[in-house]
Amino acid sequence: MKLPIIDLSSPDPLSTAISIRQACIEYGFFYLVNHGVENNELVKAFDESKRFFSLPLQEKMKLSRKEFRGYTPQDPTLGLQGDSKESFYIGPMADSTSVMLNQWPSEELLGNWRLSMESFYWKLFGAGKKLLSLIALSLNVEEDFFEKIGAVDKPSAVLRLLRYPGELGAHEEVCSAHSDSGTLTLLMTEGVPGLQICRDKLKEPLVWEDVSHMEGAFIVNIGDLMERWTNCLYRSTMHRVKRIGKDRHSMAFFLDPHPDCVVKCIESCCSETSPPRFAPIRSGDYMTARLTNTPV
Numbered sequence: 095m096k097l098p099i100i101d102l103s104s105p106d107p108l109s110t111a112i113s114i115r116q117a118c119i120e121y122g123f124f125y126l127v128n129h130g131v132e133n134n135e136l137v138k139a140f141d142e143s144k145r146f147f148s149l150p151l152q153e154k155m156k157l158s159r160k161e162f163r164g165y166t167p168q169d170p171t172l173g174l175q176g177d178s179k180e181s182f183y184i185g186p187m188a189d190s191t192s193v194m195l196n197q198w199p200s201e202e203l204l205g206n207w208r209l210s211m212e213s214f215y216w217k218l219f220g221a222g223k224k225l226l227s228l229i230a231l232s233l234n235v236e237e238d239f240f241e242k243i244g245a246v247d248k249p250s251a252v253l254r255l256l257r258y259p260g261e262l263g264a265h266e267e268v269c270s271a272h273s274d275s276g277t278l279t280l281l282m283t284e285g286v287p288g289l290q291i292c293r294d295k296l297k298e299p300l301v302w303e304d305v306s307h308m309e310g311a312f313i314v315n316i317g318d319l320m321e322r323w324t325n326c327l328y329r330s331t332m333h334r335v336k337r338i339g340k341d342r343h344s345m346a347f348f349l350d351p352h353p354d355c356v357v358k359c360i361e362s363c364c365s366e367t368s369p370p371r372f373a374p375i376r377s378g379d380y381m382t383a384r385l386t387n388t389p390v
């Protein structure tokens with residue numbers, strides 16, 4: 095299936111906001127084009143990600159995940175349970191304390207890998223922030239709404255590098271069905287298929303649709319906190335990655351709010367007939383609860 099296309103560089107923000115609104119109500123997913131990250135920057139980031147994953151396991155394990163940053167190997171019980179993927183997390187770089195928590199492969203191993211990834215992170219952050227201002231417009235609030243409430247100024251954005259090995263295993267899914275927990279996600283792939291979305295999570299049996307690749311575009315999806323902000327007007331759509339017997343790399347940038355940001359149903363999304371469905375919640379509390387229930 096093809097998703098709606100949103101042009102981030104459109105000179106007409108109001109009509110872009112209308113298209114975003116429609117896409118988020120109908121799909122919770124869209125392609126983002128002209129997002130400001132050049133193709134050669136994307137290719138370079140994928141190359142760097144592959145360089146990391148090609149390191150010997152013992153080198154990667156030296157950076158094993160702490161405080162949600164670093165490397166997670168494939169589940170050793172591969173084929174029995176868990177997703178067959180390996181990942182590397184680059185966590186929030188909002189301030190000097192959080193920057194310090196990140197783990198990096200040594201210069202001897204991968205040269206200036208850290209610099210490339212940091213600069214890529216900030217590029218993605220710029221695109222995400224601009225998109226968020228258009229999402230605000232699409233909800234009939236001021237374009238700096240999310241900035242004002244602290245959802246972007248001290249971001250808790252995470253860049254997750256992913257590798258799904260191609261070997262055949264017992265499970266149909268290499269990334270099991272889930273919705274993302276935060277504000278929004280920018281997903282990048284190299285065109286290897288596998289991503290599927292389920293537009294109606296209540297329908298039995300679930301219907302999964304393949305998402306086509308669009309060269310150079312990000313695949314954007316709404317997360318659960320945005321669903322909450324919008325009182326379920328915008329959908330945090332379930333998705334998964336199906337095993338296709340081919341090595342697959344992807345990168346997901348989760349633009350999540352600062353932990354202290356309080357997520358409260360936006361007034362323009364509520365009415366007498368549609369009262370707020372959720373109590374306000376501190377983003378950090380919500381995320382912690384989610385991560386405890388659904389390990390990633």
Ligand SMILES: O=C(O)CCC(=O)C(=O)O
Pocket residue numbers: 254256269274281283289333334335344345346
């Ligand atoms: O690899 C993909 O295409 C999807 C990854 C994903 O959904 C996630 O990491 O949350």
Ligand SMILES: [Fe+2]
Pocket residue numbers: 272273274279333
């Ligand atoms: Fe996801």
